[in-house]
Amino acid sequence: MTNAIRHIVFDIGKVLIHYDPDLPYKRLIPDEAERQRFFAEICTHEWNLEQDRGRTWEEAETLLIATHPDHAEHIRAFRQHWHEMVPHAYEGSVDIMLGLIDAGHDVTMLTNFAADTFAEARKRFDFLNRPRGVTVSGEIKVIKPDRAIYDIHAETFGLDPAASLFIDDTLANVQGAIDAGWQAVHFQNAKTLKADLERFGLST
Structure with missing residues (x-):
């Protein structure tokens, strides 16, 4: 060298x-196709990366819930169950x-x-x-x-x-x-x- x-x-x-976000969501969204769609369209990698860039979880959740109100519980679950993602x-x-x-x-x-x-x-x-x-x-x-x-x-x-x-x-x-x-x-x-x-x- x-x-x-x-x-x-x-x-x-x-x-x-x-680190695996899928871990708690296997329980929260048991249907695999629905779960994959949730990560592909709602709580995406790009969305989560903005929290790594300093955006607050409150801001992040508010943003998604405004456009996906039917998924509010699962959106909030990302932070609530984060500890399960790092077992x-x-x-x-x-x-x-x-x-x-x-x-x-x-x-x-x-x-x-x-x-x-x-x-x-x-x-x-x-x-x-x-x-x-x-x-x-x-x-x-x-x-x-x-x-x-x-x-x-x-x-x-x-x-x-x-x-x-x-x-x-x-x-x-x-x-x-x-x-x-x-x-x-x-x-x-x-x-x-x-x-x-x-x-x-x-x-x-």
Whole structure:
């Protein structure tokens, strides 16, 4: 590798903790076709992403209920049952992150997350408090893969982008980090992450 890695930056959702909006809705909307239509047309990924960008849940719910009043209960259920969408951590990748910290590496986190649900996650998953710090999109109102969020994170935590390794499960976010001058790897599972880290000369 051309640059030695001095900073390791983890994404959170689907890297350290599991996230699946379908989990509570399998109970709330048992019919699969109806449930898929609900996510495709009402509580869409794009709608939820705006909460990651800093929009309040109250604003988000009001917006959708105005156009889909018959679905008000299911729209409000998204936030009400959010805790069911994040049922567990990925022990393998959490162990890797904690091992890097214990080995003396500089570890931070950079995540697309609504501010209030991140605060909830931090209470439930104590390992989220172990890294040196975190940039939460909902707090700064910028989301990955916007170039600004990588620059803000680097400036906030004093990172040299060329010496920073970003780990994310979404290819667009990995590319966003590369475009910002970072090094980055696409997270698939703990085994491939361990191999990726070894390629960069990092061990836990």
